[in-house]
Amino acid sequence: MIITIDGKACECEKGEFLLQVAKRNGIDIPTLCHHDGLPGQAACRVCLVEVKDGSRNQVTASCVFPVDHEIEVSTNSRKVKEERGMVLALLRMRAPGSEVIANMCEAYGAPKIGRLKPVVDGDKCILCGLCKRACASLGNGAIETLMRGTQKYVGTPYDQPSGDCIGCGSCAEVCPTGAIEMKDEKGVRTIWGSEFRLVYCRECGKLIGTEEYMKAAGNTDDLCDECKGRQTAGMVKDFLKQR
Amino acid sequence: MYRKIVIRPESCIGCRSCALVCSYGHFKAISPKLASVKVYSMDDFTEMPLMCMRCDDPECVKVCPTGALARNEKTGAVEIDHDKCIHCGKCVAACKLGNIHKAFGLTIKCDLCGGFPKCAAVCPAGAIDFIEVKEEEE
Ligand code: SF4
Ligand code: SF4
Numbered sequence: 463m464i465i466t467i468d469g470k471a472c473e474c475e476k477g478e479f480l481l482q483v484a485k486r487n488g489i490d491i492p493t494l495c496h497h498d499g500l501p502g503q504a505a506c507r508v509c510l511v512e513v514k515d516g517s518r519n520q521v522t523a524s525c526v527f528p529v530d531h532e533i534e535v536s537t538n539s540r541k542v543k544e545e546r547g548m549v550l551a552l553l554r555m556r557a558p559g560s561e562v563i564a565n566m567c568e569a570y571g572a573p574k575i576g577r578l579k580p581v582v583d584g585d586k587c588i589l590c591g592l593c594k595r596a597c598a599s600l601g602n603g604a605i606e607t608l609m610r611g612t613q614k615y616v617g618t619p620y621d622q623p624s625g626d627c628i629g630c631g632s633c634a635e636v637c638p639t640g641a642i643e644m645k646d647e648k649g650v651r652t653i654w655g656s657e658f659r660l661v662y663c664r665e666c667g668k669l670i671g672t673e674e675y676m677k678a679a680g681n682t683d684d685l686c687d688e689c690k691g692r693q694t695a696g697m698v699k700d701f702l703k704q705r
Numbered sequence: 706m707y708r709k710i711v712i713r714p715e716s717c718i719g720c721r722s723c724a725l726v727c728s729y730g731h732f733k734a735i736s737p738k739l740a741s742v743k744v745y746s747m748d749d750f751t752e753m754p755l756m757c758m759r760c761d762d763p764e765c766v767k768v769c770p771t772g773a774l775a776r777n778e779k780t781g782a783v784e785i786d787h788d789k790c791i792h793c794g795k796c797v798a799a800c801k802l803g804n805i806h807k808a809f810g811l812t813i814k815c816d817l818c819g820g821f822p823k824c825a826a827v828c829p830a831g832a833i834d835f836i837e838v839k840e841e842e843e
């Protein structure tokens with residue numbers, strides 16, 4: 463099947479998401495809450511595009527829009543620019559502390575909205591929920607979105623240190639706005655109000671994770687990748703010598 | 706019939722051309738840190754090139770939470786989809802052979818270059834080879 467994106471003919475399969483097709487064809491669509499490994503968030507709405515389908519026109523989130531017949535897509539029409547700008551302007555009010563959002567507002571020409579005030583000063587979180595999905599995918603489920611409406615935030619149940627968190631830092635890694643704080647200091651990692659003892663390679667001293675994390679990964683021999691490789695190299699060598 | 710990598714450490718001269726061509730092939734950068742083949746200098750002054758050995762039942766695939774690691778049935782290599790990876794590092798910890806590592810925010814492992822390993826092609830000493838194996842010899 464062929465669809466056109468910004469005038470370019472793009473081949474795609476039925477059921478593929480628009481964002482995927484655009485990406486493959488080198489067409490850039492900004493995203494915040496999309497991650498190929500954890501798809502289906504559709505929370506941030508900055509990936510808006512305009513879809514022309516016969517006489518119908520709609521502006522929609524490309525990361526969750528499945529292609530099922532031939533359509534014409536525009537990633538930069540006046541309407542897209544306007545609506546995306548507004549989305550970004552609102553996200554700036556939500557996350558005034560985030561540099562990523564500020565830069566995007568600049569790049570995509572978000573309007574200034576005078577009559578709105580930031581929800582929480584200095585906040586960086588846009589409540590997309592990518593972090594909690596990453597955590598759930600790892601089988602930990604230590605964080606959740608809590609409360610409703612303007613009170614909503616991401617945290618551990620009752621804001622207490624969660625026994626399920628293993629301190630892996632994947633949440634901080636996937637967060638598009640850098641909202642999650644993680645600190646490694648004096649052999650201790652602090653994240654989500656919990657403290658974890660850091661584990662260092664017993665051969666070379668390289669940081670390899672937290673105690674809980676190593677257990678979860680099934681690694682009981684505290685070696686880093688390189689020292690494990692050296693061990694393997696030795697084993698392979700001995701094996702080849704014997705033959 | 707299939708093809709597999711063989712290493713001959715006794716031939717390796719430690720030039721690390723394999724690591725350079727690997728990093729360039731995958732990331733258009735010349736950096737041994739980005740290479741999925743590593744050359745270890747051993748205690749007895751010999752060199753030993755090493756890359757993913759393609760376990761029958763790979764731990765890395767089992768622990769990956771997002772399906773970023775999957776076997777390519779054609780080449781037999783476990784490949785990583787960088788877009789799907791959330792950098793949890795579980796595969797790095799789980800690989801007992803030490804053949805997955807992280808560098809510059811990327812998780813790196815050998816994918817046999819999609820079926821034509823450049824390390825084997827470029828090695829001047831014949832220490833890495835990509836040979837055909839007949840089923841009965843397995
Ligand atoms: S902390 Fe980051 S990943 Fe989590 S909901 Fe907020 S913006 Fe999204
Ligand atoms: S680091 Fe990436 S590839 Fe490795 S287990 Fe985590 S998500 Fe999968």
Ligand code: FES
Pocket residue numbers: 492493494495496503504505506507508509523524525526
């Ligand atoms: S990337 Fe599509 S809604 Fe966030």
